[in-house]
Amino acid sequence: MIKRLDGSRIEAQELTSRIEELTKKANVYGLAIAIFNDREIVYSRAFGVKRTDTGEPLRMDTVFYGASLSKAVSAVLMMKLVEDGILDLDAPLVSYLDRPIDTYKASREKAWHEDLTDLKDDVLHKKIAARMCLSHTAGFPNWRWYEPDQKLRVKFEPGSQYSYSGEGFTFLQVVVENLTHRSLEDWMKEKIFEP
Numbered sequence: 513m514i515k516r517l518d519g520s521r522i523e524a525q526e527l528t529s530r531i532e533e534l535t536k537k538a539n540v541y542g543l544a545i546a547i548f549n550d551r552e553i554v555y556s557r558a559f560g561v562k563r564t565d566t567g568e569p570l571r572m573d574t575v576f577y578g579a580s581l582s583k584a585v586s587a588v589l590m591m592k593l594v595e596d597g598i599l600d601l602d603a604p605l606v607s608y609l610d611r612p613i614d615t616y617k618a619s620r621e622k623a624w625h626e627d628l629t630d631l632k633d634d635v636l637h638k639k640i641a642a643r644m645c646l647s648h649t650a651g652f653p654n655w656r657w658y659e660p661d662q663k664l665r666v667k668f669e670p671g672s673q674y675s676y677s678g679e680g681f682t683f684l685q686v687v688v689e690n691l692t693h694r695s696l697e698d699w700m701k702e703k704i705f706e707p
Contacts, residue, residue, distance in 0.1 A: 515549045524555055535559055542570040583681055585704060586696070587646050590684065592703045594642075598692065601643040605684065608691040613637065616686065625682035628664065630656070636666035642687075644670050645680035652679035 513521040535543055542560035546553055558570040593599040599608075606613060614632035618624055631637045636651060644650040651666040653659055654677050664679060685696050692699070 514547055514554050527555060528557060531557075531559060542574075544570060544572060544574065544576065546572075580678070585700065586681060586685070589696070589699055589703055590642060590646060590688070593688065593699070599642055599688065601646075602641045604638055605640050605642060605645070605687045606638050608687050610690070616690075625679075626686050628683070628686065630664040631666070634666055636670055639670040640666070640680075640683065641670075642684055645677075645684040648674050648676050648680060650677060650680035650683065651675070652677040652683065654678055 514524060514527060515521055531543070531545065534540075540560065541564050542558075542562060544558045545556065547555040556572055558572050558574065560570050562568045562570045562574050590599060594601055609616075612632075614629045616626060616628040618627045640650045649671050651668045651670045651672075652664070653667055653675070656662055656664040656679060659665070667675070688699070689695055
């Protein structure tokens with residue numbers, strides 16, 4: 513039996529049938545689910561296909577692109593760093609950097625987010641604080657590659673309006689990693705996943 517959030521229970525087969533029905537109605541091609549009760553996996557199942565062109569079935573070990581699912585966990589981590597006095601929510605993030613913004617370049621091919629050189633002549637980035645990155649009010653676009661010239665820029669006065677931004681989270685990541693000389697992955701393990 514699987515315990516629901518409201519305390520009621522459901523049999524695994526009934527849940528499987530409901531999920532199959534819902535995914536068919538919604539034209540969901542692939543879905544993987546794991547349900548935990550009291551920190552124990554009580555249900556896990558993959559539904560549908562990994563690729564529609566080949567019909568290859570989805571499996572529980574299929575790797576999914578996590579995208580914005582990580583933002584909630586990253587926000588919890590940042591708040592733990594605030595609690596520990598490592599990060600101030602309202603301090604300008606550039607105050608944590610030990611060198612000019614235009615010297616931050618990608619350290620490896622897949623580290624495009626570390627490249628802050630486009631901000632060299634931008635004065636608005638100096639106003640961005642962690643709170644703004646976490647609340648999507650930093651002024652960055654969602655992603656630089658959606659811009660016509662694919663350059664990173666602050667598009668409006670930081671803190672003045674909401675605009676969903678993955679760039680804000682990656683900017684905060686770069687600052688925290690440079691401040692602490694530790695990767696976000698290491699911080700996640702220590703502060704979130706291992707505990």
